[in-house]
Amino acid sequence: MNELTELHIAESFVTRSMAAISPLFLLFLIPIIPLSLLAILALIVRPRPIKIPIKSRHVFITGGSSGIGLALAHRAASEGARVSILARSGSKLEEAKKLIQLATGVEVATFSADVRDYDAVSKAIDESGPIDVLIVNQGVFTAKELVKHSPEDVKFTIDVNLVGSFNVIKAALPAMKARKDRGPASISLVSSQAGQVGVYGYAAYSASKFGLQGLAQALQQEVISDDIHVTLIFPPDTNTPGFEEEQKSRPEVTAIIAASSGSMETEEVAKKAMDGIKAGNFTVSCNFEGFLLSLATTGMSPQRSFWLAFLEVITAGPIRLIALFFQWDWYKAIEKWSKTKTK
Numbered sequence: 001m002n003e004l005t006e007l008h009i010a011e012s013f014v015t016r017s018m019a020a021i022s023p024l025f026l027l028f029l030i031p032i033i034p035l036s037l038l039a040i041l042a043l044i045v046r047p048r049p050i051k052i053p054i055k056s057r058h059v060f061i062t063g064g065s066s067g068i069g070l071a072l073a074h075r076a077a078s079e080g081a082r083v084s085i086l087a088r089s090g091s092k093l094e095e096a097k098k099l100i101q102l103a104t105g106v107e108v109a110t111f112s113a114d115v116r117d118y119d120a121v122s123k124a125i126d127e128s129g130p131i132d133v134l135i136v137n138q139g140v141f142t143a144k145e146l147v148k149h150s151p152e153d154v155k156f157t158i159d160v161n162l163v164g165s166f167n168v169i170k171a172a173l174p175a176m177k178a179r180k181d182r183g184p185a186s187i188s189l190v191s192s193q194a195g196q197v198g199v200y201g202y203a204a205y206s207a208s209k210f211g212l213q214g215l216a217q218a219l220q221q222e223v224i225s226d227d228i229h230v231t232l233i234f235p236p237d238t239n240t241p242g243f244e245e246e247q248k249s250r251p252e253v254t255a256i257i258a259a260s261s262g263s264m265e266t267e268e269v270a271k272k273a274m275d276g277i278k279a280g281n282f283t284v285s286c287n288f289e290g291f292l293l294s295l296a297t298t299g300m301s302p303q304r305s306f307w308l309a310f311l312e313v314i315t316a317g318p319i320r321l322i323a324l325f326f327q328w329d330w331y332k333a334i335e336k337w338s339k340t341k342t343k
């Protein structure tokens with residue numbers, strides 16, 4: 001045998017045995033790809049996972065006299081926190097205080113101030129003492145087409161929901177940053193699903209809530225080294241006094257589009273929100289549609305969980321397709337509705 005034939009025999013042996021093992025070998029390779037992706041994500045997700053304790057801590061809630069804020073105050077009190085609530089109306093604050101005391105035995109501190117008034121907010125926060133968990137929840141909403149919305153009301157919405165949130169956070173930050181050996185702190189903001197996607201009738205409201213996303217992302221980078229952790233909460237329609245009021249004049253199309261995500265009870269939303277805050281999640285969705293919406297709009301948000309990061313990576317394409325189907329459905333509804341209106 002010369003060298004060439006030897007090589008031939010060896011070669012055909014190798015190819016034949018490779019042909020025999022290759023399907024098995026490939027099967028073995030399949031999990032390697034997702035597993036290495038998971039491993040990479042576990043290494044790179046930032047900020048790192050964190051847990052926020054609630055018991056024995058000072059929880060300060062704006063808009064804590066009604067709806068979602070009141071339910072959050074109630075939850076925090078029953079979990080053993082020291083609770084402060086802030087809102088404009090003194091009588092609603094007193095009523096909330098009584099309700100919480102009756103249900104939990106805990107006496108919450110109340111502060112009457114308008115979040116649009118920086119000095120008033122700052123005074124209330126200084127009086128309340130250093131905050132461990134700040135929940136910026138106050139909000140106003142009127143669903144109306146922009147042509148019918150007065151400039152004053154547009155400004156009011158942005159002032160209370162967005163500028164008011166800046167006021168609250170700015171007033172609380174110095175003492176929160178200065179606190180020592182008190183454990184990780186949290187600043188959370190109650191946005192809305194209308195703060196993830198623009199919705200007919202919510203031009204002003206959506207703009208005010210989209211603004212919170214920019215505020216929250218930038219703020220998280222600024223306070224991470226102070227052990228302060230930012231959370232953004234995105235509820236769907238929720239049965240609150242404010243929502244009851246809103247429904248009286250909400251355009252029909254607004255209701256149709258919002259119905260894509262159903263509605264929730266105040267206590268359910270408060271539970272989701274509080275669990276999300278305690279888990280230190282940057283983004284907190286409240287129902288299944290909300291979870292899809294968060295996947296679809298995650299963009300450049302920070303992500304602490306490598307599992308969720310993994311899900312975001314692998315669903316990016318398909319979730320965009322689902323989003324386009326939702327848009328298709330909504331524009332059909334708008335078209336149909338505007339036709340019946342002009343008839």
Ligand SMILES: NC(=O)C1=CN([C@@H]2O[C@H](COP(=O)(O)OP(=O)(O)OC[C@H]3O[C@@H](n4cnc5c(N)ncnc54)[C@H](OP(=O)(O)O)[C@@H]3O)[C@@H](O)[C@H]2O)C=CC1
Nearest residue numbers: 063065066067068087088089114115139192237238240242
């Ligand atoms: N209900 C819903 O369908 C949804 C609500 N959200 C958001 O959840 C948050 C709470 O909503 P919800 O519970 O329904 O609202 P409510 O109207 O039931 O309660 C609003 C709270 O905010 C306070 N508030 C309003 N304006 C000011 C102000 N200028 N300064 C200080 N406090 C103020 C109110 O007290 P007072 O009037 O006495 O000041 C009240 O305590 C809002 O940010 C809202 O946008 C998000 C998605 C859905």
Ligand SMILES: CCCCCCCCCCCCCCCC(=O)[C@@H](N)CO
Nearest residue numbers: 141192193194237258260261292296323
């Ligand atoms: C992949 C894509 C999945 C998409 C599912 C999307 C469903 C979005 C519906 C938007 C609902 C807006 C509710 C606003 C509630 C609110 O804030 C007012 N009630 C005022 O308080």
